Amino acid sequence: MSGVLTSAGDLRRLVVRDLRRELRVLDSLIINIAMPVIIMVLFVYVFGGAITTGSSGLAYIEFVAPAVLLMSGGYGAALTAVNIADDMTGGMIDRFRTLPIGGWVVPAGHVVASVVRNVAACGFALAAAVILGYRPDATLAGWALVLGLVAAYVLAMSSLAVLWGLLVRSTQAAGAFSFVVLFLPYLSDGVVPAETMPGVLRDFAYNQPITPIVATLRALLLGEPVGSSGVVAVVWLAGVVLVSVPVAAVLFRRRTSA
Amino acid sequence: MNVIHSTPFTDAVSARGLTKSFGATRVLTGIDLAVPTGTLVALLGPNGSGKTTTVRILTTLLAPDAGTATVGGHDVIREGVAVRRVIGLTSQQATVDGLLTGRENLELFAGLYHLGGRQARRRAEELLERFDLAAAANRRVGTYSGGMRRRLDLAASMVSAPRILFLDEPTTGLDPRSRAELWSVIRELLASGTTILLTTQYLEEADQLADRVVVINGGRVVADDSPAALKRQVGAERLVLRLSRAEDAPRAGAALGTPVDADAAQLTLAVQGPDHLRHTLDALHRAGVAVEHVALRTPTLDDVFFELTAAAA
Secondary structure, eight states: OHHHHHHHHHHHHHHHHHHHHHHHOHHHHIIIIIHHHHHHHIIIIIIGGGOOOGGGOOOHHHHHHHHHHHHHHHHHHHTHHHHHHHHHHSSHHHHHHTSSSOTTHHHHHHHHHHHHHHHHHHHHHHHHHHHTTOOOOOOHHHHHHHHHHHHHHHHHHHHHHHHHHHHSSSHHHHHTHHHHHHHGGGGTTTTSOGGGSOHHHHHHHHHSTHHHHHHHHHHHHTTOOOTTHHHHHHHHHHHHHHHHHHHHHHHHHHHHOO | OOOOOOOGGGEEEEEEEEEEEETTEEEEEEEEEEEETTOEEEEEOOTTSSHHHHHHHHTTSSOOSEEEEEETTEETTTOHHHHHHHEEEEOSSOOSOTTSBHHHHHHHHHHHTTOOHHHHHHHHHHHHHHTTOGGGTTSBGGGSOHHHHHHHHHHHHTTTOOSEEEEESTTTTOOHHHHHHHHHHHHHHHHTTOEEEEEESOHHHHHHHOSEEEEEETTEEEEEEOHHHHHHHHOSEEEEEEESOGGGHHHHHHHHTSOOOTTOSEEEEEEOHHHHHHHHHHHHHHTTOOEEEEEEEOOOHHHHHHHHHHHHO
């Protein structure tokens, strides 16, 4: 029991370290606060007028807001790869390894800090949407589920980012992962209705995880029934976490074993 | 009881036959090393000689291919956790967080050593004072000078008050003044009873700090002696002579009793003190060798290797 408490304390210290770092780097502040707002404004005002939401019959802001949340949270989460690569390629990992702490708290600290930061980023995006006229109609339970789902998405992307950050050998290569995560929502039903896409892309859009996650968030935020997309979304996210965490653990052990 | 003890515990660090290869590259080809408790041993060698690899093995960060090593009486391979409890490491790369302040770094590490909140703050404060960083305590480490950053690295290694400290090229890249400051910090640590293994490329640094110098080259130990003995062997000063006529070189060699390259206008030889210098110049004068230019310089690491490898050959 005391071992668990000690590890929790170590984890907290590393999370605080990570959040402090983020607050001191202008890039991260831009990514976590300015970018979510800018993307939301861009989609609603620049693209919004030209895009019809097809058979859904929604206003564009109602259609696109969930995808913008995922872009906002996902981009920052993907940069976790850079943070872990920074520690691994610099001398920090040697310092951590000579401390009496479990090695796993180092990547875990990055992941937990990423969830805190990027759920906040989603909050900024949502606030921007509300200012632009979005009126969510979720129940209290619905809001709780939205928070849970967004946190799960950030968690999944952060774990995947750690895996990537451990796989590559430089911080530059680690940064590349964020582009994948940023672009995935474009190839889903999140930004434009997938029914308007050509065949292959449409098939991809309907079968990739962003589409059911967006559909679930859309329904929860508008206070409508979620349907089967909720289960599909949860299965996808659970799958990503259950695969990436053990693989990342093995990679971390291999990179740090004597 | 007149028992002569030869227990391994008198050596804080002891290694025997360490070898390590990375792929096809043999980095260590059998390192033997001992650091008696309470002393400072310098591991002297050029880049790529295996210094860092040796330190990484002794600090449990890397497993050797063969050989054994104990640190603080614990086996580095089988008792890694126990070894880590008694050592501190300052590696060549920055092992402090540049975005945090000096104080935040030390409090973070103190926390990770599981000191309580107040105790951690007090320990950080003590170390900031001791390593002359109090004035910069609340500045981000990214703004520190090279010397300050090294001192913070050293302070971070001392958070747990380790008995044995490993310093991997602690002064490389520092200006002479910062180097001298760091030396005095290292001397204080030694005086307070810490056992230190230090790696360096500078003969002068080893001479200044070490009780014993282990010279390594190409992954093996080429000398293991006191600085004084090593200097005796290498010669205190280097005399550099430029001859007026290159064709005098063989005659100069004969007069001095050392082999020289034929037609080499410049000769370098070790001299032991003023008398030796005078005799050398007298000998050349008697042999009718005209000298155009004379210079004295302190021996470098290159001279040490030349001397040691020449002795081995």
